[in-house]
Amino acid sequence: MDINNLQRENIKNLKPYSTARDEYKGQASVFLDANENSFGSPLAEQDGMTRSYNRYPDPLQLDLKDAISKIKGVPIENTFLGNGSDEAIDLLYRAFCEPGKDNVIILPPTYGMYEVSAGINNVEVRKVNLLPNFQLDLDGIAEAIDANTKLIFICSPNNPTGNSIVRTDIETVLANFKGLVVIDEAYINYAKQRTFIQELTEYPNLVILQTFSKAWGLAALRLGMAFAARPVIDIFNKVKPPYNINQATQDIALEALRNIAQVNDWIKVTVAEREQLSADLAELESVKKVYPSDANFILVEIENANAVYNELVEQGIIVRDRSKVTLCEGCLRITIGTPEENKTLVAALKNR
Structure with a gap:
């Protein structure tokens, strides 16, 4: 498969912006090339460390990608970093989908930004609902594909349902679709x-898409990852803004990557709490169903979901009302909190 033939014609011919840092190679001590403030920044001394925020950051984030590579096992040339995964989603549309001509397939219920980004980029969305068990409708997907279908978005574990999509079904889509499959x-x-x-080496x-916003606990940083074949990453780098990941984000993320043991501990606690909270909620008379989850949240079908949501808000407990979402009628999506937060939630539901 020639990925370059999938990109828009104007992107094929696009000459990317060349930054001062792209043009300069080697060692230097005097930087007079990028019209920066040569005197430094008000934040130069912070926490006893010198941070040179007056200089533009590495446009390709090579040090951070190298650290990620050691954890993920993915070469730097197959890694893209975005301002949240949302940037990578938007770039997929801008690079590969001709506005007013091409289309993409999404699988409701699913993450809402796939459709929002399509609307922003004037790209048709074809919806193939998941089956009642929240798995892929392979026949429906096959029927929806035409010559102008460029992307299929598969969220796994799926948001808001929490389940993983059957692996062999995803492989079927990968093997038979001629566009990009985004997992x-x-x-x-x-x-x-x-x-x-x-x-990655098997399917060009x-x-x-992965993120630092969930298990890594860095949602405020807005740092997302995309892993793909080299031609896709090259196109991402061609289209992205020159300095899309700021230096502070790169510094903090590098620091966080040194604390992987803490992250793994949080994951273990979250999974254990997910099972405990699921069991506790299943015992409540008002709860009709607790769906199995592979995520850090659970989908719960409950009587009078909207009223329950509002009652919880009044007590300062915020969950997500998904009762108007396809296949999620009467459901709340509940993030796994700390043990204390989960107990507070259960107590509030018991005492209604």
């Missing part, structure tokens, strides 16, 4: 199912 693994750290990263049309 959003934002919640993969909490799942029994392994990541699709190992399949595979794009994997």
